[in-house]
Amino acid sequence: MSWLTRVRERLPFMSKRETPDNLWVKCPRCQEMVFQKEYEANLYVCPKCEHHGRIGADARLEQLLDAGYSVLPAPQVADDPLNFRDTKRYKDRIKAARASNPRPDAFTAAYGAIDGVPAVVGVQDFTFMGGSMGMAVGDAFIAAAQKALDARCGFVCVTAAGGARMQEGILSLMQMPRATVMTRRLKEAGLPYIVVLADPTTGGVTASYAMLGDVHIAEPGALIGFAGQRVIQETIREKLPEGFQRAEYLHKHGMVDMVVPRGELKATLASILGYLSPAKAA
Template sequence: MVDKNKPTPDKPQERRGGWLSRFAPGVRKIVSRRDTPDNLWVKDPDSGEMLYRPDLETALWVTPSGRHMRINAPQRLGYTFDGSAYEPIDTPDVPEDPLKFSDGKPYRERLAQARKAAGRKDTMAIGYGHVGGTAAVVIVQDFSFMGGSLGMAAGEAFVKAAREAIARGVPLVCFTAAGGARMQEGALSLMQMARTTLAIQELKRAQLPYVVVLTDPTTGGVTASYAMLGDIHLAEPGALIGFAGPRVIETTIREKLPPGFQRAEYLQEKGMVDRVVSRADLPATLGTLLSILMGGIRRAA
């Protein structure tokens, strides 16, 4: 006896859409996976709770538990400037892979992958606009681009931002986020610590404010240079700030570190950070500080 429901070469089994499409032919198109983004839900790294992405975006990527999640450079610039309006400033080009470095994969390939993923040339992004009504140049370090590592492109961008601020006669605000120097550029990356320090001295000679906002994480050579040379240092809640990481320190000294060691709140208590400010309050806080530092003379019309 032949089973009429059994699929045969002449009669393939109907699988497309299943029973639901037979009863409601248009439903499959409505609930297609193409209409449901894979990243619609984001896991809270603290509680493990699944958070609805649009709600998280509305909250500026701050979770209900208070975790300030890492954000990219365009988001940071948009959150900082009044009305999210600013003039992008191009970052300079630098020689690529001068050392012909490979750590199992050529540096050029790593750069190409990072650029494709981030949609930018390197870790730094610069914008000019108004923050709380005061004109300013803002430079942002994007941790999503190779861990925000400090290399020639980042150093050159910082120098460009400082000189742009001097040319326009406005303050410079720097949002830091880095895992350290970019090892693929060797000593050339370490030289950027000195170059950025000299750029800050140019700002000081021009009597223009330099304000730093430390975000998670700010470590390595960035902490040892332009991240700690501001006139005022703000930090986002919970940001990891230091030179070497806690695990490296504990392994070296063979002692347990105090609770919250190297976090923004701990550093504020010890005097290394002037104030810990939530992301939602940063634009207003920066606007007030910049207005005071500039004597209130460069306000938006």
């Protein structure tokens, strides 16, 4: 017992100083403690090792869009279409996820501008049931793409997901072709569809709209793949190379067009959109 604790016990009027529990953040890569405000000011990137932390939909929209953007309405879908239950009821899982998240599901879209260039930005939030793709995500993606078609502007999709939502079974897998159809419509309309691959982007999301962009940008160190590394190793019975399924490895091997740090992402997107978006009629 320290001398200060003993003094407090003898002097009951001397209260323990209250301090917030969230003053510091521990970087998962370098294990260094980073001041919370410094971490947020640096766009949730560790200033010591440049590890790009996972962020929610609202923070991502604020980082990418100019002030004054409007969030698109969340789609209304059945909460538990299959009456699914594993160790918990699916309805209970959804309720818990919504209680700890400001958005009703894992995909949120908004319409606004990126450095003055009109765009729709859709963001997948990994904190909501691992960003899993269910009917709500599929409908939100389709609504965002339709907004881009109506506004004649580019569509930027930021992906971060563990794949299809197992609790919705075949209904979750049906979102893959539905989203693919919308990317095709954007292409036919001559509108740019840009994908930002955040950590992690895996499973059915990778197998559909995450890899159908005109331009693919990855954040540094992002995990990107379909099946897990252990599954692949056990299937092919070979040791995988260092950094396999990371953004830099995929960029080197031609699956990603560029790896862009978060601080440069907005300017990069504005430049690409400005170049690819159709010219406005005079």
